[in-house]
Amino acid sequence: MTGEPAGPEGLDYLTFVDYAITKTSAELPKVDPVAMRLCITLHRLASTLVYDWESTVHRPRGYSWGGFRVLFVLWMAEPLEAKRVATLSGMSRAAVSALVNTLERDGLVSRRQAEHDRRAVLLSLTEAGHKAITNSFEKHNEREQAWANALSKPEQSILIGLLEKLATSDAANEAKRRF
Template identity: 45%
Template sequence: MPDEEPAEHGPAPDTLRELLHARLVDAEIVAPDGADRTDLVVNLTRLYNRLGQDSESVHRRLGWSWAGFRIMNLLWAIGPMEARQLSRLSGSSRATISSVLNTLERDGLVARDRSESDRRQVLVRLTEEGASRLLNGLRAQAERDRLWFAVLSPDEQHELSRLLQVVAEQREPRS
């Protein structure tokens, strides 16, 4: 069959989704609408992974990781905060935050200062060098975002953002 992918490369993504969809329905694991939700999760996961890989490559060229950019972006937007707040707001583990902060601090992009009111509290802040360099990262990321979502009209982008926000902000679903 000339239209099939070589076995070593596996099926194309569209074919994979169709196969998974059909198998889920045929095995009576889910109804067709349940398989549609599986398609949605597969598509969101693929997009998340592709966006992450693309953003990582953009920011590595600027001298930091995608996680480093997200942390610097939070500090730029909100101001100094504790590492645990960075962890909560970025959705990263405290161990990841600690590792990334060590690298950013070593490179002079962030600094950690003891709070004057509570010496046990350490606040992380963006340095002047970090803030200056971050602006290039923000511009580069904005351009990548524009290119990724150019396939959607502004109204479609707004609706997609609104719908994703509804799902993301719900409490954990219960059975």
């Protein structure tokens, strides 16, 4: 908690959390304020991270956060069918399809028919796509390091363990089944 919440007129990005928890708890006493704070804080941090990466690394290189995710998955595991790219990137098939159209048009991704199933299409990075992802990932990782350096190495390890525990929880597994 960051202290007494201000009124609505004095709120900023972080103090809004205190205000929202106080107001929600007053109106809905059964709400768990700790769970609410945890989830709002995680969401806000994740949104801020994505905004930082996209605005400082990916948009200046001509692609979106989603485009980076597709390129990264292909870099790590190509060739892949689009449905596997969707699974591994945490995006819908429709989103991957739209992104691949753009990435293919820009010469970063290629498609070819799968030998095992004529209906399946395999996606791969082009030479330009490989160069784009490796060049941008170095800059991306510089930003990751800037964020991670706010914590000591032991704190980083503890946080990673806690986040992995959340990511493998029953609630997370239930959500993943809906993908």
